[in-house]
Amino acid sequence: MRHFAEYAPLALFLVVFFIKGIYWATAALMLSYSIGMFYLWRIDGKLSAMHKGTLGFILVLGALTLFFQNEKFIQWKPTIANWAFAAAFLATHKFAQQPLVKSLFGNAVKLADKDWFSLSLMWVIFFVVVGILNLYVAYNFSMAFWVKFKVFGLLGITIVFSILQGIWLMRKGEILDADSQQEIVSASDTDILELSENSSVTDRESLIKQALKQELPDASIDLVNESHLHAGHAGAADGRGHFRLNIISPHFKGMPVLQRHQLIYRILGDMMVTDIHALAIEAKSPDEVFAN
DSSP states (O other), X not given: OHHHHHHHHHHHHHHHHHHHOHHHHHHHHHHHHHHHHHHHHHHHSSOOHHHHHHHHHHHHHHHHHHHHTOTHHHHTHHXXXXXXXXXHHHHHHHHSSSOHHHHHHTTTEEOOHHHHHHHHHHHXXXXXXXXXXXXXXXXXXXXXXXXXXXXIIHHHHHHHHHHHHHHHHHHHSEEOOHHHHHHHHTOOHHHHHHHHHHHHHHHHHXXXXXXXXXXXXXXXXXXXXXXXXXXXXXXXXXXXXXXXXXXXXXXXXXXXXXXXXXXXXXXHTTHHHHTEEEEEEEEEOHHHHHHO
């Protein structure tokens, strides 16, 4: 249903265009994509940055298309979206500790730092070229041809590029996870941002466990991500996670429950502000477990 909510509006856009024309198709795209994003918001409790941006572009440029009865506004949407992606990838070279692409694929592939930057530049060039190509088609071919290019051409180009860069990754780096490798090869421009979000969740859980293990190396840790149970709740709006932690450590022997919790909060430090919205803790010493 997730992919249906994302791609059904494109199919509807194509069908309505050949029945009623570009303006009816634009209105159909605006309405159907809004419904699709509302559905995703209902099941996830939030929308990704990509979904928010795409929805904004469609609504604003679609409204301008209908108001001025000028189809060029909606034809600019793929170009603006791709150039925005390019700018985001490029900005991380200067303002972030690592390229955005490493945040997306870092759990799946082991690469040298210079190769991560090379891969990031490939995506920047791809997004820029696709944006230019969209404008070339929009201004040099018929509207019917552009609609087909938007629905089939851009998706096909993205899939081909994803496969090629997946092959490049397999040759240049070490694939760490077979399932993640398949995700990389099959990624589209929509999947990229979803993978980023899923990776951030995985990273978040790994960082929590890593921090606890570093301070309590003998601990047995069971961390459950319950964020999906809180989707749509007010507490999930900030994007942080809800977790349940069951931890057993000899370090807790003779320590009051409050101090155990305070120790865990201290270990997790800033993550209690940046990554964790709620943390249910059950902290025991081994003798307490075996006593039960």
